[in-house]
Amino acid sequence: MRRLNQLSDFIVTYIPWLFLGYLLFSAWFLHVHLTGEHIAFRTWIDTTYFVFITILTIGYGDVFPTTDAGKSYVIVFILVGACLGSVILGYVAEWVLATQERVMEALARRLEVCTTQGSSPPPSPSSA
Numbered sequence: 001m002r003r004l005n006q007l008s009d010f011i012v013t014y015i016p017w018l019f020l021g022y023l024l025f026s027a028w029f030l031h032v033h034l035t036g037e038h039i040a041f042r043t044w045i046d047t048t049y050f051v052f053i054t055i056l057t058i059g060y061g062d063v064f065p066t067t068d069a070g071k072s073y074v075i076v077f078i079l080v081g082a083c084l085g086s087v088i089l090g091y092v093a094e095w096v097l098a099t100q101e102r103v104m105e106a107l108a109r110r111l112e113v114c115t116t117q118g119s120s121p122p123p124s125p126s127s128a
Contacts, residue, residue, distance in 0.1 A: 011091065012091055015091075016088055019081075019085065022084060026073075027044070027047045030065070030070065030073065031044060034067065034070045037065055040063050040064055049063060054074065
């Protein structure tokens with residue numbers, strides 16, 4: 001169990017930074033090192049736009065790689081980025097569900113205290 005907690009702490013602490021670094025590295029690599037791609041990636045804004053539109057799976061198609069090297073890099077970029085993004089999204093979902101569970105338990109305890117004391121329960125937030 002201790003190893004699982006250490007792994008969880010590592011993931012929560014470092015994966016978001018790794019993901020951000022990966023996005024920045026990809027923008028730099030596409031813009032600087034892939035010769036022939038400067039038609040599609042004329043400016044840093046175009047390159048950064050492409051990286052975020054691609055990793056968020058929006059993919060408008062207005063900026064795209066044109067060489068085989070660029071297309072190959074983007075395939076790897078998407079696969080690795082989707083994995084890192086999924087880990088982050090999973091931890092966000094876990095945090096939301098844990099928070100919801102804590103709120104529901106607190107409300108249940110509060111309701112139990114009110115019913116055992118014979119008073120009426122406080123109004124629910126949705127009825128206000």
